[in-house]
Amino acid sequence: MDNGFFKNIEKKTGVNMQDIFELANSLQNANFSDEKTVRGVIRKVSKLAQKPVSKDLEDQIVRTIIKDGKSLDFNTISNMINKR
Numbered sequence: 001m002d003n004g005f006f007k008n009i010e011k012k013t014g015v016n017m018q019d020i021f022e023l024a025n026s027l028q029n030a031n032f033s034d035e036k037t038v039r040g041v042i043r044k045v046s047k048l049a050q051k052p053v054s055k056d057l058e059d060q061i062v063r064t065i066i067k068d069g070k071s072l073d074f075n076t077i078s079n080m081i082n083k084r
Contacts, residue, residue, distance in 0.1 A: 015048050023048065038062050051082070 006017040023044055030037050042061055046053040053061070 014050065019048055033066060035062055035066060038065050 009015075010017055023041075026044075027041065030041065032038055039058065039062055042053060042058055
């Protein structure tokens with residue numbers, strides 16, 4: 001892959017691409033019906049995005065993902081966090 005492309009993304013977002021790749025790898029075999037797993041992922045994404053998530057918002061995201069069966073990826077959680 002184009003290393004310059006990822007460097008540009010890092011500059012614009014302030015997010016280390018290695019961290020995103022590690023997160024993506026951890027999501028591949030994760031059990032998203034498990035509340036503890038979902039909360040852990042939400043916290044990782046929040047930390048990477050440098051967007052704090054309140055307990056209430058975390059609870060709402062967890063309920064939405066587990067109840068509605070939403071796919072769990074960086075964009076899904078990031079969009080939910082940014083709506084607040």
